[in-house]
Amino acid sequence: MADVNVATNLLEDSIRKSKILVVGAGGIGCELLKNLVLSGFNDILVIDLDTIDVSNLNRQFLFQKEHVGKSKAVIARESALGFNPNVTIVAKHDSVMNSEYNVTFFKQFTVVMNALDNRAARSHVNRMCLAANVPLIESGTAGYLGQVTAIKKGFSECYDCNPKAGQKTFPGCTIRNTPSEPIHCIVWAKHLFNQLFGEADPDEDVSPDTADPEAAGDAGSVALLNQASEAGNVTRVSTRAWAQQSEYDPSKLFGKFFCDDIKYLLSMDKLWTKRTPPIPLSWDNLPDESSDQQGGLIKDQKVWSPAECVQALVSSIKILYQRFKELKGEESFLIWDKDDEASMDFVTACSNLRSHVFSIPKKSRFDVKAMAGNIIPAIATTNAVIAGLIVFEAFKILEGKWEECRHVYLNSKPNALNKVIAPSSLDSANPKCYVCSPHPEVTVLLNVSQMTVQSFEDKVLRGALHMISPDVMVDDGKGTVLISSEEGETTENMTKVLSDFNISDGTRLRCEDFHQEYDLNITIIHRENLEENREFSVIADPSQLQPKAAVESSGPQPSTSSSMPASSTKATESVEIDDDLDIIFQKGDENEENQKEPPIRKRSISGQADIGSASKKLRLSENDIIEL
Amino acid sequence: MVAKEEVTISEAEAALYDRQIRLWGLEAQKRLRAARVLLIGLGGLGAEIAKNLTLSGIKSLTLLDDRVAVANSANFLVPIENVGKNVVEASLERVQRLNPMVEILTDTENITAKNEDFFGGFDVVCATRLPVEESIRINDICRKHSIPFYSGDVFGFGGFFFVDLLEHEYSEEVTVPAATCKDGCKPKKNDPSETKTVKHVLNYIPLQAAFEADPSSQLNKRSWQRIKSHFITMKSLLMFRSQMKRDPEAANRQSDIAKLCEIRDHILHEMKLDNQMVDSGIFETVFGELSPAAAVVGGVLAQEIIKAVSHKDAPIRNHFFFNGATDFSGVVEAIGF
Ligand SMILES: [Zn+2]
Numbered sequence: 001m002a003d004v005n006v007a008t009n010l011l012e013d014s015i016r017k018s019k020i021l022v023v024g025a026g027g028i029g030c031e032l033l034k035n036l037v038l039s040g041f042n043d044i045l046v047i048d049l050d051t052i053d054v055s056n057l058n059r060q061f062l063f064q065k066e067h068v069g070k071s072k073a074v075i076a077r078e079s080a081l082g083f084n085p086n087v088t089i090v091a092k093h094d095s096v097m098n099s100e101y102n103v104t105f106f107k108q109f110t111v112v113m114n115a116l117d118n119r120a121a122r123s124h125v126n127r128m129c130l131a132a133n134v135p136l137i138e139s140g141t142a143g144y145l146g147q148v149t150a151i152k153k154g155f156s157e158c159y160d161c162n163p164k165a166g167q168k169t170f171p172g173c174t175i176r177n178t179p180s181e182p183i184h185c186i187v188w189a190k191h192l193f194n195q196l197f198g199e200a201d202p203d204e205d206v207s208p209d210t211a212d213p214e215a216a217g218d219a220g221s222v223a224l225l226n227q228a229s230e231a232g233n234v235t236r237v238s239t240r241a242w243a244q245q246s247e248y249d250p251s252k253l254f255g256k257f258f259c260d261d262i263k264y265l266l267s268m269d270k271l272w273t274k275r276t277p278p279i280p281l282s283w284d285n286l287p288d289e290s291s292d293q294q295g296g297l298i299k300d301q302k303v304w305s306p307a308e309c310v311q312a313l314v315s316s317i318k319i320l321y322q323r324f325k326e327l328k329g330e331e332s333f334l335i336w337d338k339d340d341e342a343s344m345d346f347v348t349a350c351s352n353l354r355s356h357v358f359s360i361p362k363k364s365r366f367d368v369k370a371m372a373g374n375i376i377p378a379i380a381t382t383n384a385v386i387a388g389l390i391v392f393e394a395f396k397i398l399e400g401k402w403e404e405c406r407h408v409y410l411n412s413k414p415n416a417l418n419k420v421i422a423p424s425s426l427d428s429a430n431p432k433c434y435v436c437s438p439h440p441e442v443t444v445l446l447n448v449s450q451m452t453v454q455s456f457e458d459k460v461l462r463g464a465l466h467m468i469s470p471d472v473m474v475d476d477g478k479g480t481v482l483i484s485s486e487e488g489e490t491t492e493n494m495t496k497v498l499s500d501f502n503i504s505d506g507t508r509l510r511c512e513d514f515h516q517e518y519d520l521n522i523t524i525i526h527r528e529n530l531e532e533n534r535e536f537s538v539i540a541d542p543s544q545l546q547p548k549a550a551v552e553s554s555g556p557q558p559s560t561s562s563s564m565p566a567s568s569t570k571a572t573e574s575v576e577i578d579d580d581l582d583i584i585f586q587k588g589d590e591n592e593e594n595q596k597e598p599p600i601r602k603r604s605i606s607g608q609a610d611i612g613s614a615s616k617k618l619r620l621s622e623n624d625i626i627e628l
Numbered sequence: 629m630v631a632k633e634e635v636t637i638s639e640a641e642a643a644l645y646d647r648q649i650r651l652w653g654l655e656a657q658k659r660l661r662a663a664r665v666l667l668i669g670l671g672g673l674g675a676e677i678a679k680n681l682t683l684s685g686i687k688s689l690t691l692l693d694d695r696v697a698v699a700n701s702a703n704f705l706v707p708i709e710n711v712g713k714n715v716v717e718a719s720l721e722r723v724q725r726l727n728p729m730v731e732i733l734t735d736t737e738n739i740t741a742k743n744e745d746f747f748g749g750f751d752v753v754c755a756t757r758l759p760v761e762e763s764i765r766i767n768d769i770c771r772k773h774s775i776p777f778y779s780g781d782v783f784g785f786g787g788f789f790f791v792d793l794l795e796h797e798y799s800e801e802v803t804v805p806a807a808t809c810k811d812g813c814k815p816k817k818n819d820p821s822e823t824k825t826v827k828h829v830l831n832y833i834p835l836q837a838a839f840e841a842d843p844s845s846q847l848n849k850r851s852w853q854r855i856k857s858h859f860i861t862m863k864s865l866l867m868f869r870s871q872m873k874r875d876p877e878a879a880n881r882q883s884d885i886a887k888l889c890e891i892r893d894h895i896l897h898e899m900k901l902d903n904q905m906v907d908s909g910i911f912e913t914v915f916g917e918l919s920p921a922a923a924v925v926g927g928v929l930a931q932e933i934i935k936a937v938s939h940k941d942a943p944i945r946n947h948f949f950f951n952g953a954t955d956f957s958g959v960v961e962a963i964g965f
Contacts, residue, residue: 038919054644055647058647058727061683085708298649377647377651381680384923384926387923388922389952413942420928420944421956421958
């Protein structure tokens with residue numbers, strides 16, 4: 001039931017002839033497909049990797065209960081065809097980052113529309129559109145807030161032109177030794193899950209950290225350490241092996257993590273001179289204080305007593321251990337999932353038991369889920385408005401009116417100009433952008449004698465720089481190949497450290513991502529140690545680098561407004577992201593009206609004031625990710 | 629107003645509404661669960677409002693429209709095979725599928741046949757596609773029964789809505805710096821700031837007063853500059869609808885634009901304003917109901933209803949305008965106060 005005769009003839013014609021790629025069939029994607037079909041677009045490809053969950057149904061209106069578990073892209077296509085059976089919609093249940101979606105694939109579209117929920121995919125599609133020279137409309141929502149912007153190579157800023165906000169990190173010793181907030185215990189509980197059932201990561205140790213600088217020189221703890229090592233208590237590698245010996249006996253696990261390890265921490269008495277010392281729990285004598293003031297709440301909003309935590313711990317360990325034993329073939333570990341009952345019960349129970357031990361307020365399963373799963377709440381109305389605004393940007397692009405394109409914000413209340421929907425002019429591209437400038441460059445600070453090639457590829461190139469299939473050559477005049485995207489060509493390099501390839505302070509690396517058609521020069525700066533135990537730090541604008549001496553004397557890092565966030569640390573954790581998240585850019589309230597109206601307290605009363613941090617141009621991405 | 633009886637949220641509802649409960653809280657969700665909404669007019673804008681409110685989990689939604697479903701409409705709730713049937717009946721199945729937990733009721737009578745008693749059974753009344761005189765009649769009835777009233781329309785690339793919440797109390801969470809201790813010590817550097825709930829009251833005026841107001845003299849110069857084009861356009865379109873007993877049609881594009889200009893000139897003359905003030909080009913983009921415009925206006929309007937029902941956060945007072953053809957902004961203005 002397309003309503004096309006309301007637009008101008010010229011626009012109608014270009015709508016009919018256009019071919020649109022919709023990346024994501026979640027909250028924004030569903031609304032967008034409806035708007036596109038109803039506006040007369042008749043050639044659409046929608047791609048989404050995800051399947052439908054019951055918590056999607058309050059806003060992803062193309063899906064109903066009977067669709068839970070099915071492909072979002074496939075069902076979205078079926079439902080959208082109900083609005084007009086005569087349009088062509090192709091559905092791909094797939095990741096847009098797969099290699100078949102190459103630059104040639106992107107070139108077939110008139111406009112690409114992102115309706116995504118994560119930074120890596122946004123960054124990737126941004127590069128593909130730049131390489132294919134196809135206009136991209138980027139969007140995101142978080143709660144009542146949303147935004148839309150248009151990206152055209154050479155005309156406006158790209159998704160990566162502005163460094164994104166740094167991510168929250170917690171030092172390893174806070175997590176392992178001295179938690180003081182619920183989130184510290186939740187992070188610890190997720191690490192414990194991985195130590196017992198998940199992908200083993202030595203950076204996610206849950207035992208007491210004897211190297212805690214605060215406890216240095218503590219003779220008592222050293223003595224106890226030896227004793228503990230004999231008992232097999234604090235040996236790094238064997239948490240899982242140790243658990244397997246007892247077939248994951250819940251009382252033994254409980255005894256270690258909530259009693260023995262806590263006693264050990266207490267022996268590091270320097271830690272407790274200014275802190276409330278933890279109180280070990282006893283399996284046989286668990287407090288079961290029932291709070292009566294929890295009436296009227298939904299089940300998940302009630303806070304468990306320690307006794308209730310242990311009940312949940314026992315039953316969840318049983319289920320998880322059973323699943324773990326049944327793993328076959330290539331699957332060798334479980335993956336934590338906020339939507340899995342047993343996984344959530346385990347983390348809720350363990351985090352609250354630890355909170356109890358450390359006299360930290362306990363949290364309900366509902367709240368633990370939000371923090372552990374990094375849920376950014378999404379609602380139907382915000383998605384509907386944003387999806388409408390995307391189509392208006394598309395109209396302007398189709399008419400070739402790029403100068404009329406806007407970066408549009410949806411605010412939760414009127415801004416100083418009385419605008420709930422506030423457009424501002426597109427910014428021009430950052431000439432030093434590490435993605436869209438003519439000769440992209442970044443500087444990476446790391447320790448060349450500690451960083452392995454494998455870590456460099458996984459954490460720096462793929463993790464922080466969002467590459468898909470990097471090739472890396474050392475710029476040493478000999479053309480030494482460090483990393484090859486060809487299977488097996490550089491496997492033997494992976495366990496070596498960078499200094500094994502004569503990479504030292506000042507060495508340049510030429511990186512190429514064939515799939516993204518993206519070249520990047522990396523300058524390595526050697527640092528013995530980085531602030532906050534970070535493994536590396538990526539800096540987009542080298543002029544922001546401070547003199548080496550200043551940095552090494554534990555001076556502040558270059559500010560995040562000019563540097564990339566250090567996206568990986570010694571204890572790294574990327575929390576899985578809920579859909580629809582995002583958001584993107586934050587700026588002051590400059591808009592086109594400033595030309596007609598006197599400038600009104602620019603920035604002081606920003607329309608985006610309630611996005612949170614009041615700092616400059618942050619991209620508050622989905623990656624409000626808790627990174628540890 | 630919403631009944632005071634205790635509403636409970638089942639576990640199934642908690643799972644379905646998980647994300648929005650995280651955003652607006654359980655108390656707001658319970659208030660939504662008790663709200664009975666009357667939606668008059670099921671065009672493109674009505675369909676968006678119906679979708680958004682049904683998804684949000686209100687108690688019941690009554691759809692009222694005596695027109696038939698037409699092809700090429702922005703109402704996405706009508707399956708193509710239902711074209712020609714009454715639009716409310718044609719849309720029922722798809723609305724109900726959006727959320728089986730909401731009671732969807734239909735009414736195919738003409739709104740003018742509805743007397744005062746009819747409206748008493750609702751907690752919110754939202755009108756679209758109505759002549760302004762009829763909206764004023766309903767608004768007056770709603771006032772007698774203390775029922776919040778909304779009226780809005782989408783014309784082509786843009787749209788607007790009016791709100792009358794009578795005397796509306798709402799609460800708002802504000803962040804305050806963490807309290808200092810009694811002995812005056814400073815809060816710790818990283819102390820999270822506290823949120824506290826503050827209550828406010830807003831007063832509204834009836835549609836008739838707002839429609840007859842002269843914002844060019846009432847508003848400050850800057851505010852008037854910002855909304856003058858929106859306001860004159862809205863008024864021209866509503867008066868066109870009343871005089872012509874229909875909306876502008878693409879089939880009569882040139883003559884309808886001429887008629888709109890004539891109405892606009894009359895309005896400007898009455899307000900003693902410069903004839904050149906609103907460019908006639910704006911009327912080029914008022915035909916039909918563009919789906920993305922309905923999505924934008926319907927999204928903001930439905931969120932306002934959710935806000936009002938839950939008595940949480942400051943509602944818009946008392947006009948919202950959006951234009952997707954010229955300035956792409958969504959502006960709020962208090963007109964007639
Ligand atoms: Zn860029």
